Amino acid sequence: MTCNKYKYGWLLYHKKDIDKNRWFIDNFIEKFKIHNVTLELVPADDFDNIINNRIPDFAIVRAINPYYNRKLEKSGVRVYNSSLLSEISNNKANAVSFVNNLSIPHIPTCVLRRDEKTGELYIHRKILNSPEFSFLEYYDSLIKNFGKKSDYEKYIIKSVSGHGGREVFILNEFDSDNIIPMEAACEKYYSDKYVIQPYIDCGNKDLRVYIIGGKIIGAVVRHGISGFKANYSLGGEVSLYELRQDQKNTVMKIANELKADYCGIDFLLFGNDDTLIFNEIEDVVGARMLSECSDIDYISLYVNHILDI
Numbered sequence: 434m435t436c437n438k439y440k441y442g443w444l445l446y447h448k449k450d451i452d453k454n455r456w457f458i459d460n461f462i463e464k465f466k467i468h469n470v471t472l473e474l475v476p477a478d479d480f481d482n483i484i485n486n487r488i489p490d491f492a493i494v495r496a497i498n499p500y501y502n503r504k505l506e507k508s509g510v511r512v513y514n515s516s517l518l519s520e521i522s523n524n525k526a527n528a529v530s531f532v533n534n535l536s537i538p539h540i541p542t543c544v545l546r547r548d549e550k551t552g553e554l555y556i557h558r559k560i561l562n563s564p565e566f567s568f569l570e571y572y573d574s575l576i577k578n579f580g581k582k583s584d585y586e587k588y589i590i591k592s593v594s595g596h597g598g599r600e601v602f603i604l605n606e607f608d609s610d611n612i613i614p615m616e617a618a619c620e621k622y623y624s625d626k627y628v629i630q631p632y633i634d635c636g637n638k639d640l641r642v643y644i645i646g647g648k649i650i651g652a653v654v655r656h657g658i659s660g661f662k663a664n665y666s667l668g669g670e671v672s673l674y675e676l677r678q679d680q681k682n683t684v685m686k687i688a689n690e691l692k693a694d695y696c697g698i699d700f701l702l703f704g705n706d707d708t709l710i711f712n713e714i715e716d717v718v719g720a721r722m723l724s725e726c727s728d729i730d731y732i733s734l735y736v737n738h739i740l741d742i
């Protein structure tokens with residue numbers, strides 16, 4: 434089966450991530466080959482040299498840094514995901530701000546930047562929910578009063594570009610000098626450094642919804658087994674979740690606006706009716722959790738989306 438849309442594409446990864454993603458990379462390349470499309474694995478570490486020599490028809494960026502997505506788009510390359518999605522989702526402050534504009538409930542968020550001269554962190558802006566979500570007022574008022582040391586165990590602080598729960602702390606356990614940024618290059622891309630949020634008690638579980646080609650392909654609930662973080666990579670448990678229509682509508686509002694190719698959208702599940710409270714968007718998303726509890730062939734779905742099959 435020959436594809437008329439593309440002949441040659443790039444699969445961009447940081448060298449450090451290639452070995453642990455080998456299975457996904459090999460499968461992905463094989464699936465494109467079936468359609469006579471060559472997908473070349475390109476190390477993002479050599480990006481600037483390589484892009485000056487040749488240009489692909491399309492690029493799948495699996496190296497977290499919106500710089501690559503933007504530079505490729507400027508060269509006329511169709512990029513999966515777009516630089517818009519990459520810029521919004523790889524900065525937790527941008528993601529919350531984006532969802533706030535869609536009037537979807539999100540975790541109230543206070544954005545910190547660092548003063549270049551003194552090195553001190555300062556509050557740059559607060560992103561609070563729109564008034565109709567009155568059930569979140571308590572949290573809004575917590576964050577409005579943020580600053581009282583006695584309340585520090587009620588807040589969470591996270592670096593804007595962290596992953597896997599490794600840069601997420603209860604505020605009174607936080608020490609910025611001890612955080613080694615996982616995505617240092619990406620962090621440099623943004624002026625925002627940290628977000629502070631009220632701790633919202635949702636029983637240590639959260640929801641990941643997978644989107645491919647603007648459609649929901651599945652959702653899983655993650656349940657943290659130690660501490661408040663539900664991340665699978667920290668040893669969380671996972672099970673398939675059936676979304677109600679109203680929950681699907683919320684997710685689709687975000688996915689449509691982002692023109693999402695392949696991403697994960699994460700929510701806290703709040704209260705007895707599992708109200709979705711937006712947390713973050715994962716641009717370079719893996720699907721280990723989905724594979725764990727379903728037979729969904731996300732690689733084929735993604736290839737079909739890219740090739741318009």
Ligand SMILES: Nc1ncnc2c1ncn2[C@@H]1O[C@H](COP(=O)(O)OP(=O)(O)O)[C@@H](O)[C@H]1O
Nearest residue numbers: 595596597598599601630631632633639662663
């Ligand atoms: N404001 C919050 N209130 C309660 N739990 C939270 C809050 N923020 C994050 N968490 C929990 O911590 C986990 C990790 O935080 P998250 O913002 O998703 O960072 P990461 O990008 O590192 O996964 C989330 O999956 C969720 O279970």
Ligand SMILES: [Mg+2]
Nearest residue numbers: 597598699713
């Ligand atoms: Mg997360």
